[in-house]
Amino acid sequence: MLAQVLLNGLIAGSTYALIGISFGLIYMPTRFFHFAHGVVYAAGAYGTLAAISWLNLPLSIAVLVGVGTSTVIGLTIECTVYRALRRRSASSLVFLLTSLGLYIVLQNSISLFFGDYIQSIRIGAVEEGIDILGARITPAQILIVSMSLALTVAVTILLKRTKMGRAIRAVANDAELADISGINRDKVFFRTFAIGSALAGVAGILVAFDSDFCPTMGINALMMGVVAVIIGGVGSIHGIALGALLIGMAQQFGVWKIGSQWQNAIAFVILLIFLLFRPQGFLGKKVKKVTV
Amino acid sequence: MLKVERLETGYGKKQVLFDIDLEAAEGKITAIIGPNGSGKSTALKSIFGLISVWKGAVNYKNKDITNRSTQANVKDGIAFVPQGNRVFDEMTVLENLEIGGFHLPKKSFQTELNKIWELFPELEKRKKQNSGKLSGGEKQMLALGRALINSPRLLLMDEPSLGLSPKLVTFIMNYIRKINHEFGVTVLIVEQKVREVLEVCHHVYSIKLGKIAYSGKPEIIKDDKDKLRELFL
Numbered sequence: 001m002l003a004q005v006l007l008n009g010l011i012a013g014s015t016y017a018l019i020g021i022s023f024g025l026i027y028m029p030t031r032f033f034h035f036a037h038g039v040v041y042a043a044g045a046y047g048t049l050a051a052i053s054w055l056n057l058p059l060s061i062a063v064l065v066g067v068g069t070s071t072v073i074g075l076t077i078e079c080t081v082y083r084a085l086r087r088r089s090a091s092s093l094v095f096l097l098t099s100l101g102l103y104i105v106l107q108n109s110i111s112l113f114f115g116d117y118i119q120s121i122r123i124g125a126v127e128e129g130i131d132i133l134g135a136r137i138t139p140a141q142i143l144i145v146s147m148s149l150a151l152t153v154a155v156t157i158l159l160k161r162t163k164m165g166r167a168i169r170a171v172a173n174d175a176e177l178a179d180i181s182g183i184n185r186d187k188v189f190f191r192t193f194a195i196g197s198a199l200a201g202v203a204g205i206l207v208a209f210d211s212d213f214c215p216t217m218g219i220n221a222l223m224m225g226v227v228a229v230i231i232g233g234v235g236s237i238h239g240i241a242l243g244a245l246l247i248g249m250a251q252q253f254g255v256w257k258i259g260s261q262w263q264n265a266i267a268f269v270i271l272l273i274f275l276l277f278r279p280q281g282f283l284g285k286k287v288k289k290v291t292v
Numbered sequence: 293m294l295k296v297e298r299l300e301t302g303y304g305k306k307q308v309l310f311d312i313d314l315e316a317a318e319g320k321i322t323a324i325i326g327p328n329g330s331g332k333s334t335a336l337k338s339i340f341g342l343i344s345v346w347k348g349a350v351n352y353k354n355k356d357i358t359n360r361s362t363q364a365n366v367k368d369g370i371a372f373v374p375q376g377n378r379v380f381d382e383m384t385v386l387e388n389l390e391i392g393g394f395h396l397p398k399k400s401f402q403t404e405l406n407k408i409w410e411l412f413p414e415l416e417k418r419k420k421q422n423s424g425k426l427s428g429g430e431k432q433m434l435a436l437g438r439a440l441i442n443s444p445r446l447l448l449m450d451e452p453s454l455g456l457s458p459k460l461v462t463f464i465m466n467y468i469r470k471i472n473h474e475f476g477v478t479v480l481i482v483e484q485k486v487r488e489v490l491e492v493c494h495h496v497y498s499i500k501l502g503k504i505a506y507s508g509k510p511e512i513i514k515d516d517k518d519k520l521r522e523l524f525l
């Protein structure tokens with residue numbers, strides 16, 4: 001039983017890590033709560049579903065359609081709405097409300113096109129799963145865990161080793177000094193939205209492979225991702241992955257010992273503990289403000 | 293090299309600068325002095341395109357560059373070192389310089405980097421170190437290095453001596469003289485350490501309450517205590 005709980009924790013943690021990292025990557029340079037990211041995540045699942053059931057495309061192509069849908073939606077929001085708000089030096093409250101509004105409109109659009117009922121994407125026959133030390137894991141779950149690990153490493157390398165990653169970190173560290181250094185902020189935002197939205201799409205698709213989903217799938221996933229970002233520390237990809245794992249594990253232990261209705265409460269209790277005792281997160285730096 | 297004509301700007305509705313005329317002659321060091329809050333930083337920021345100019349014109353190399361983007365200015369050989377030893381304090385010394393030389397092709401970046409290491413050997417020793425851990429003087433060197441790596445023709449500096457010990461102030465001033473003399477960089481520097489900056493500059497402006505209160509050779513006011521006091525009250 002313990003082995004199964006640990007494994008379930010790892011699987012849950014991996015999905016939170018994927019959405020958390022995708023959200024955290026965008027939050028790093030932009031510093032506002034991109035609520036609509038929840039829909040970008042759901043768009044991955046629904047894009048794939050549409051490609052399979054409406055266009056009869058093979059799974060591999062359908063997945064690309066799903067990731068593409070997420071990326072296009074994320075980029076469209078950035079290039080039209082957010083960029084216009086930045087030109088007007090809108091306050092972070094305006095950003096938050098706009099983003100929340102976008103989330104609601106887009107989620108309703110999904111309902112309109114696909115209906116509110118529960119959907120699923122099957123990859124191959126329904127399988128019993130593989131046995132590891134008495135615990136069972138399905139191929140879709142193995143995919144979730146391994147993709148989550150691979151993408152954590154990939155995003156870390158992107159941020160630390162590439163020119164683009166350095167520019168993202170520079171804007172995150174001191175946006176004005178990045179401007180002064182001649183870094184094009186719009187370009188940096190464009191690229192982070194492209195990568196972050198594609199990652200969210202991948203997360204949405206992987207979760208859809210594993211479990212049933214409905215148009216509201218994004219909001220819960222986003223909340224868990226955000227909790228992981230806060231626990232992990234903004235700017236630390238490893239921290240986010242660790243934070244996600246912590247929530248996943250704690251939730252599964254909670255399900256085992258006290259019942260499944262406490263899952264969300266557990267995540268927010270952990271969040272509260274971190275906010276009170278370690279607001280900068282596991283590995284993050286203290287947040288500070290700067291102006292010229 | 294740089295010519296500012298009848299410039300007016302401010303923040304929101306509040307006007308800070310009125311009718312500013314100033315010039316930075318090619319190959320020379322021009323200084324701006326004046327009391328706290330008089331608008332010196334605002335002048336540099338509006339010249340560089342960080343805040344927008346309301347009225348008037350900024351000319352550089354006989355071109356109108358009023359309200360041009362900072363990226364365009366950087367690519368055109370203008371560099372700005374803002375007030376307060378600003379560096380990317382969550383990044384290493386080397387990464388700071390890589391951001392400074394972001395638009396350089398790989399090969400010329402390496403050449404320019406070597407020049408910076410030669411100019412500031414202390415920085416090379418700490419290149420892998422997080423720049424947040426540098427001392428105030430080292431941060432200022434890094435801030436200068438970040439700006440110089442693009443081989444600018446015009447260097448705008450805002451109080452590079454702020455928070456440095458008297459010895460380091462002289463040290464930084466000597467660097468500025470060296471950068472100007474050896475690399476032929478035109479310098480426009482805002483400074484509160486009046487005595488020190490008057491030693492190195494060729495022309496000085498004083499801004500008081502957002503207006504030019506003095507323009508002339510530094511020698512004329514250097515020993516005139518009454519005049520200096522008047523400019524700062």
Ligand SMILES: Nc1ncnc2c1ncn2[C@@H]1O[C@H](COP(=O)(O)OP(=O)(O)OP(=O)(O)O)[C@@H](O)[C@H]1O
Pocket residue numbers: 291303308326327328329330331332333334335375484
């Ligand atoms: N971002 C800002 N928003 C609003 N007002 C500002 C801002 N920055 C500066 N000011 C105001 O503009 C005026 C000029 O400020 P500025 O920073 O240009 O002065 P300064 O001459 O550089 O002073 P110091 O020597 O202290 O650096 C001040 O009254 C200041 O309060």
Ligand SMILES: [Mg+2]
Pocket residue numbers: 332333334375450
């Ligand atoms: Mg100032």
